[in-house]
Amino acid sequence: MTTHIISNLQELSNFEFEIPNLSLDHIKFDRPNSILLHEENSKIRNMLSIWFDPQIKEFKDKKVAYIGHIHVENEDILLKLINEAKAYIKNKGYNYVISPMDGSTWKKYRLVVDGDKTIPPFYLEPLTPDYFVKGFVDSGFKPISTYYSTLVTPSSESLAKIDEITANLAKYNITIDNIQNFLHDKQKFINDIYHLTINGFEGNYLYSPLSIQEFSVMYMPLLEKLDPKYFVVAVHEGKIIGYLLNYPNYNEMMTGKINTFVLKTLTVDSKYAGKKIGTLFYHMASKLALQDGFTNVIHSLMQEDNYSLKISHKMGAKNIRKYQVFGCDL
Structure with a gap:
């Protein structure tokens, strides 16, 4: 060799x-x-x-x-x-x-380090063989960051929560929509989402800058593939101030029926923090799942100390997968 x-x-x-x-x-x-x-x-x-x-x-x-x-x-x-x-x-x-x-x-x-093996990998979930964890540990690496994906049964209780939060947001002229009304200029939409994403993610652990060109190459194909009704936006005076990206678990297509809905990512402009738009988005995922007959919702890839994981658990979600990033001194 x-x-x-x-x-x-x-x-x-x-x-x-x-x-x-x-x-x-x-x-x-x-x-x-x-x-x-x-x-x-x-x-x-x-x-x-x-x-x-x-x-x-x-x-x-x-x-x-x-x-x-x-x-x-x-x-x-x-x-x-x-x-x-x-x-x-x-x-x-x-x-x-x-x-x-x-x-x-x-x-x-991320490495998959633990999880419920009765629940198969979901669409776009990072996958690594079980022996990767032992290999990393044996070569001197230690975990430096931990993430979870959770599973919840969508509940009609989310509908009441949505009504409560949207009524409060209306006082600030903030509305909820899907992206259909913004797709007449897809490149402008991607550009707006790019700047919002940078604003929302730049405080994340191990964040690094990303150019608009790279972002477009990465996300335009996903935008083309996804059903617009599953891409929800929060809007203030015509400007997108937050978004929620979901999709059916396409990995289940081979079983003949897709039962699981995946909340992939969400972000909210930091200027609008404290208005419970993030909480609203989690309940919106359950509402969309209920409307289209999905029986499970996966909240994917949340950092251990992120508030999103607390929202997920408060909704009754259980951890189904644990992931970690590792570091090693030389």
Whole structure:
């Protein structure tokens, strides 16, 4: 087995890959600084990517690198690749590694560390093999951030809560709508959502900047795919000040019936904090689920200390999956 380390993404075309579901276009879009490739019998079957100097506000006293794009066949190879990557990163003068992280929290990150195995993975949920956790711990990593997804049965109690909050919002001329009335200019809509998302997410742990161009490439295809009625916005004097993004759990299509509705993400302009728009959005997800006959709602990927998890639990949701990001001193 031979290890190659490349820093020019064009060199990827020099290798033959035998990694299931690997997209080299996706790898290139994420722009890693270096890539470790394991070649065996003239084919690449295992790899990971490295990013240096992520633009994050945390760990200012350390020189940080990320490890992501981890594609390995088993735990032994995982340990070998991670240790090779750590040695390479340390040799470059860096002293702290965060993983798994495909360049930023805008991309794929987190390990699945625990959960209800009777509930299959939902659409767009990050997936990692069980042995990843042991491999990371054995190579010296420790958890630095924890997230949960929860499951709740939609209840008609949400309807009364929606009426209560919307009546109060009306006093401030804030209304709730879906995006249908804003799609006559999709690029403007994406631009407005981009600025709102940056405003809402910039305080998140391990946040890093994202350009409008990258945001458009990432979210325009999702916008095209999703049913507009599941994309809810809060509007003040014609301006979108918050949004709620939901979708059916398309992973259940193979069972013949989709029973689960997924609350993917929401954000509210910080100027409107305290008006319970976030709470309203959680209940709106239940209302939409009830209207279309979904029997379960998943509140996805909430950080452990985020208020959204408290709202979810207050609605009676139970934890179904636990995820973590790991860090390691070098």
